[in-house]
Amino acid sequence: MIDVRDITKTYGSGDAAYQALRGVSFKIEDGEFVAIMGPSGSGKSTLMHILGCLDTPTSGTYMLDGKDVSEMSEDSLAKVRSEKIGFVFQMFNLLRRATVMRNVTLPLVYDMQIDPAEREERALKALRAAGLEPEFATHLSNQLSGGQIQRVAIARALINDPRIIFADEPTGNLDTKTGEIVLGTFQRLNEEEGRTVILITHEQDVAEHAKRIIYVRDGAIVSDTPVHKRRRATHRV
Numbered sequence: 001m002i003d004v005r006d007i008t009k010t011y012g013s014g015d016a017a018y019q020a021l022r023g024v025s026f027k028i029e030d031g032e033f034v035a036i037m038g039p040s041g042s043g044k045s046t047l048m049h050i051l052g053c054l055d056t057p058t059s060g061t062y063m064l065d066g067k068d069v070s071e072m073s074e075d076s077l078a079k080v081r082s083e084k085i086g087f088v089f090q091m092f093n094l095l096r097r098a099t100v101m102r103n104v105t106l107p108l109v110y111d112m113q114i115d116p117a118e119r120e121e122r123a124l125k126a127l128r129a130a131g132l133e134p135e136f137a138t139h140l141s142n143q144l145s146g147g148q149i150q151r152v153a154i155a156r157a158l159i160n161d162p163r164i165i166f167a168d169e170p171t172g173n174l175d176t177k178t179g180e181i182v183l184g185t186f187q188r189l190n191e192e193e194g195r196t197v198i199l200i201t202h203e204q205d206v207a208e209h210a211k212r213i214i215y216v217r218d219g220a221i222v223s224d225t226p227v228h229k230r231r232r233a234t235h236r237v
Contacts, residue, residue: 086157
């Protein structure tokens with residue numbers, strides 16, 4: 001599904017140039033659960049932005065489903081982001097005074113071809129997939145716990161039924177127990193629904209919930225290994 005070849009990313013120019021990525025190459029197959037791990041400033045977030053079609057590399061090739069991303073128009077990239085990719089971020093990015101239903105359906109707000117009944121049905125399905133019962137739909141987001149808020153963010157990422165989910169430090173603002181529950185949700189989405197999950201983290205114990213860890217340091221891949229003793233996270237709400 002994902003094939004990056006000799007990707008580089010440089011910010012600035014001349015003496016002020018900073019190389020965030022240095023010749024990164026790897027493949028991710030459809031249905032994998034991969035953690036991209038590294039310390040702050042390692043280049044992992046830059047890499048996620050490129051993989052998620054939010055940014056472009058300075059050089060190298062990024063093939064997504066066999067298509068060269070650099071040859072896609074802005075409209076095509078926007079379609080890929082809206083239909084094929086779901087994003088979950090550390091800061092949740094929810095409308096705190098809006099209902100859960102409103103937050104989950106935000107990606108559909110400009111699609112006039114989807115009627116309100118279908119929008120609600122898709123939102124409830126996404127909530128169940130994220131581990132929340134339908135009664136949460138009417139709650140205000142500021143009435144939820146941190147773990148519930150993050151699962152609402154996961155449901156929002158699922159509303160368009162994406163094949164790839166990018167999770168950028170999704171447990172960074174959660175306590176350990178709640179983080180385990182959220183990571184269990186990603187494991188279930190991968191194992192039971194076959195979604196490709198790409199987890200960005202700087203924590204080893206979080207990365208070990210994936211099936212494979214790509215370790216990045218100073219803009220380069222230093223290791224790419226399977227997780228032999230995979231951690232099991234609880235799926236309980």
